[in-house]
Amino acid sequence: MTSPRLPVWLGALALGLFSFNARADDGYRLWLRYDRIADEKLRAAYSAATAKLVLATPTGVDSSTVAAAHDELTAALRGLIGSEPTITLTKSATDVPPGAEAFAIQGRNGTVTITGGSDIAVLYGAFALVRRLQLNQPIDDLVVHDAPKISRRMLNHWDNLNGTIERGYAGRSLWQWDDLPGKIDPRYRDYARALASLGLNGTVPINVNSNIQFLTPGYLKKIAALADVFRPYGVRVFLTARYSSPVELGKLPNADPLDPAVIKWWHDKAEEIYALIPDFGGFLIKANSEGQPGPQTYHRTHADGANLLADAVAPHGGIVIWRAFVYDADVKDDRAKQAYTEFTPLDGKFRDNVVVQVKNGPIDFMPREPFHPLFGAMPKTPLALEVQITQEYNGGSSELCFLAPMWKEVLDADTFRPQPGSTVARVIDGGIDHHTLTVIAGVANTGTDRNWCGNQLAPANWYALGRLAWNPALTSAQIAEEWTRQTFGNDSRVVQTIVPMLLASREAVLNYSMPLGLHHIMATNHHQGPGPWVDSLSRADWNPTYYHRADAQGVGFDRTATGSNALGQYAPEVASRWADLATCPDEFLLWFHHLPWDYKMRSGKTLWAEIALHYQAGIDSVRGWEKSWSTLRGAIDDERFIATQKLLSRQEHEARIWRDACTQYFATFAKLPLPSEYEKPEHPLDFYRKLRAPFTAANTPSVSAPKP
Ligand code: GCV
Numbered sequence: 001m002t003s004p005r006l007p008v009w010l011g012a013l014a015l016g017l018f019s020f021n022a023r024a025d026d027g028y029r030l031w032l033r034y035d036r037i038a039d040e041k042l043r044a045a046y047s048a049a050t051a052k053l054v055l056a057t058p059t060g061v062d063s064s065t066v067a068a069a070h071d072e073l074t075a076a077l078r079g080l081i082g083s084e085p086t087i088t089l090t091k092s093a094t095d096v097p098p099g100a101e102a103f104a105i106q107g108r109n110g111t112v113t114i115t116g117g118s119d120i121a122v123l124y125g126a127f128a129l130v131r132r133l134q135l136n137q138p139i140d141d142l143v144v145h146d147a148p149k150i151s152r153r154m155l156n157h158w159d160n161l162n163g164t165i166e167r168g169y170a171g172r173s174l175w176q177w178d179d180l181p182g183k184i185d186p187r188y189r190d191y192a193r194a195l196a197s198l199g200l201n202g203t204v205p206i207n208v209n210s211n212i213q214f215l216t217p218g219y220l221k222k223i224a225a226l227a228d229v230f231r232p233y234g235v236r237v238f239l240t241a242r243y244s245s246p247v248e249l250g251k252l253p254n255a256d257p258l259d260p261a262v263i264k265w266w267h268d269k270a271e272e273i274y275a276l277i278p279d280f281g282g283f284l285i286k287a288n289s290e291g292q293p294g295p296q297t298y299h300r301t302h303a304d305g306a307n308l309l310a311d312a313v314a315p316h317g318g319i320v321i322w323r324a325f326v327y328d329a330d331v332k333d334d335r336a337k338q339a340y341t342e343f344t345p346l347d348g349k350f351r352d353n354v355v356v357q358v359k360n361g362p363i364d365f366m367p368r369e370p371f372h373p374l375f376g377a378m379p380k381t382p383l384a385l386e387v388q389i390t391q392e393y394n395g396g397s398s399e400l401c402f403l404a405p406m407w408k409e410v411l412d413a414d415t416f417r418p419q420p421g422s423t424v425a426r427v428i429d430g431g432i433d434h435h436t437l438t439v440i441a442g443v444a445n446t447g448t449d450r451n452w453c454g455n456q457l458a459p460a461n462w463y464a465l466g467r468l469a470w471n472p473a474l475t476s477a478q479i480a481e482e483w484t485r486q487t488f489g490n491d492s493r494v495v496q497t498i499v500p501m502l503l504a505s506r507e508a509v510l511n512y513s514m515p516l517g518l519h520h521i522m523a524t525n526h527h528q529g530p531g532p533w534v535d536s537l538s539r540a541d542w543n544p545t546y547y548h549r550a551d552a553q554g555v556g557f558d559r560t561a562t563g564s565n566a567l568g569q570y571a572p573e574v575a576s577r578w579a580d581l582a583t584c585p586d587e588f589l590l591w592f593h594h595l596p597w598d599y600k601m602r603s604g605k606t607l608w609a610e611i612a613l614h615y616q617a618g619i620d621s622v623r624g625w626e627k628s629w630s631t632l633r634g635a636i637d638d639e640r641f642i643a644t645q646k647l648l649s650r651q652e653h654e655a656r657i658w659r660d661a662c663t664q665y666f667a668t669f670a671k672l673p674l675p676s677e678y679e680k681p682e683h684p685l686d687f688y689r690k691l692r693a694p695f696t697a698a699n700t701p702s703v704s705a706p707k708p
Pocket of ligand 1: 325
């Protein structure tokens, strides 16, 4: 990825005379930066160890994927160590690693051999070798064997036909629909390279709130052109589809999944798509959720709906990813219970090529949720995990919030079903119920911003999703360190400053926005500021007051047996731990319990004091990062230094808004004094109640899905 920010002559002049580039970096190259390694000895050692590179594939035949591996290794070695490797291609002997995506790297006596179960596995091996060099790790006598734990590792984009991105904070959609298929933006290839470098192998370029236009012949050709660019990098394209397409596009009287005309319509549509995109992955469907049409419109189940599409793509090897994110206007006792209630009776009723995609928690990507009770509750159905990389509820692209710790929390959560040790990671990798169709997906945070993700630290989340999709056992600390070294270099001062910031950030954001299990207390439309007072939206479960239930007696949602009993959807071991105040962790306290303001916490303080102190602690953390970041001046390029410095100052401001608004609002019920450590609010409550978010595409869900 070159970074064409300056005219060529000016860039050359600047590079030669003033080393200008060292002071400016726009972040475009993401973690694939191949700047020269400063340590001469290390360069020499790497140069000797990689004098000959052998790519061993099952066929030994050159392909566009092998060419991509060749190009990547050449660019990386040229950049990192200044050497021109000799790269040869061979047919692998008997030692092919098991699994089409598995690879082995063996290095000895100046030759490194990358053997793959397929061409794409060799590309993954090439990126793994390059990563080692970027991390300055030893590569003498190298023996590496690696394979992904989950078979479909996906990005889900929420990009709209008009170029906006629902909940996107990094500019406009990467996909230039007006120009496609004739004009191919070079960025598409860079996008595919970034995915392949992490082992991500699927993309859904368009919003789950879909538009029928995407299934028209004209748009399918555009999507096919994208698929052609992505193919050498092992990235398969999937599509979303509006369930009502047979009516809206096909002019059929209904979209009933059991109607033969509807069945034929989808079969024909699948044929049409596969004729253009032979390796089309299949469909990702949001149905009967937030106003989207679906099979329930025709009194059919989600299984009927999914099976219709599954049958259409099955002859071509396609799959259907059916989302379990459902809730409707008729909120019964608790929105958190709806997906489980609707989906568990359908276990065993889905076709083999259907996977049900479940968000990490039962509400909606809140900064912290307990794991979704569906994990562990549908043993006969492959379940996918969906997480949100884009920071809808974590500060958009203006706040640092490294999300690996959040995803690890859910991946490592023990569902206790069918027995202890059945973590969400093992449910989704198929280990518990012996499924081979396994999926993990992240809602992308990419856009046309030069740095891809809207701020210089946000690509860490894209990176983390990719790495965890490959191997959910990696730790947050390992991922944070890898990303930092690849993105900002191996200077220990830099690494020791940035890694702790990343690792602390998610907890800090929680502290200043929704601590102790508070959730869904954000402003309407725009989800990055406080709105705990909102109580007038047309549906009960869109209102923050529905979730925090603050009153003179206390605060929190009682989800125990005395309340909604959402806890009853978990295994008894989990439910009893969270139901009992003696064992319920503080972080889930107000998610599961309604407690008096003067409830005595483990710390000995009252609940009210703890709430206030958490808000304050969040701000203190951001202030700490501002200080530590300032020590990096001169240690990293000025462009990324200054951009991040500004971002942190904005984050501090936004954190204060959260704190001052929420604590003053809750104080109207608690009627208790604020602790002495707590700073005086900048403005009275009314000021915050009147704040209005700017109108942006990201803050405004698509027209087909009116919601808060
Ligand atoms: C794509 C949240 C977001 C919506 C999003 C929805 C979903 O509710 O606010 O913008 O719609 O999740 O996951 O379908």
